[in-house]
Amino acid sequence: MTAQILDGAALSKRLRAEFKVRADELALQGHRPGLAVILVGENPASQVYVRNKIKACHEAGMISFDFPFPADVAPAIVLQKIAELNHDPAVHGILVQLPLPPQFDEAEVLAAIRPEKDVDGFHAANVGALMQGDPRFIPCTPYGVMKLLAETGVDLNGKEAVVIGRSNIVGKPMAMLLLHAGCTVTVCHSRTKDLNAHTRRADILVAAIGKPKFVTADMVKPGALVIDVGINRLPAEAGGGLCGDVDFEAVKPIAGAITPVPGGVGPMTIAMLLANTLTSAERFAEGTVK
């Protein structure tokens, strides 16, 4: 048996073509969707994300506003920019690239974004709404993972789901979405004892760790759906390039389905960011949000 490859690049492309139709429709009504991105410093991984995101925005008929700041910028300057964007009618979504440099209080920055424009879904009000099962914006990466899982046609009800990673941006919201979908969810992390005992029971295994090829074949139940969120840049000695948290070649023959890196979850994160921006613009255009 060999796994179904879950092609996030192709699905993302299909979704973005659908978004363009909706974006053009909104533009005719004078509400072309606009996404503002604040990037502090020059983290290369962040720059890849920002570059891909700008390109995807334009292809989907949306406007991208970019605000790069030097790594040593005073937090007050960034908070001032957020306040401005909160009031700008051309901006329907605001994303502050994480992590921020040490002089920032991340919670303070996220709290400054108007929840109605928080297309990442990281504001406490939106995290709470997600937890209550009535989300305003679903965090892009876990949202993209749910779309990829839907592609398999597998009914998630009653399935054993194991998420490795408990970050606010991936692990925790991922666990919440799987829970809402009817899975029995286990969240593992660096303090977990006997990680393999958990992962071997998983019908759905999500790896969001940040360690190249961490998930090996012996950790995977035959037929499992394996989702690799990890984006690791390999050192030049190892040939450079990107690598996930899953040993793709070793796990592929065992899994029922698997996402590649690149071309899996990454492009879906971008697609769902555009989806959330579009949804936001539609709410403003309808007057549901003012």
Ligand SMILES: NC(=O)C1=CN([C@@H]2O[C@H](COP(=O)(O)OP(=O)(O)OC[C@H]3O[C@@H](n4cnc5c(N)ncnc54)[C@H](OP(=O)(O)O)[C@@H]3O)[C@@H](O)[C@H]2O)C=CC1
């Ligand atoms: N494809 C995409 O769109 C996206 C990809 N990413 C990528 O996903 C990965 C994870 O990102 P993020 O959640 O932000 O990362 P974090 O570093 O915030 O979280 C990593 C998690 O992995 C856990 N962990 C670390 N080592 C182990 C171990 N040995 N055993 C079990 N658990 C472990 C940590 O545990 P503990 O909490 O105990 O420290 C932590 O919960 C990164 O590679 C990142 O680049 C991130 C966002 C989007």
Ligand SMILES: Nc1nc(=O)c2c([nH]1)NC[C@@H]1CN(c3ccc(C(=O)N[C@@H](CCC(=O)O)C(=O)O)cc3)C=[N+]21
């Ligand atoms: N506020 C905030 N929101 C985020 O969603 C967020 C963030 N901060 N900080 C950083 C992480 C990382 N992340 C990625 C998204 C897409 C790709 C991506 O497009 N990857 C492609 C492209 C690789 C390439 O072009 O080399 C792929 O995997 O195929 C990567 C990484 C979002 N994050």
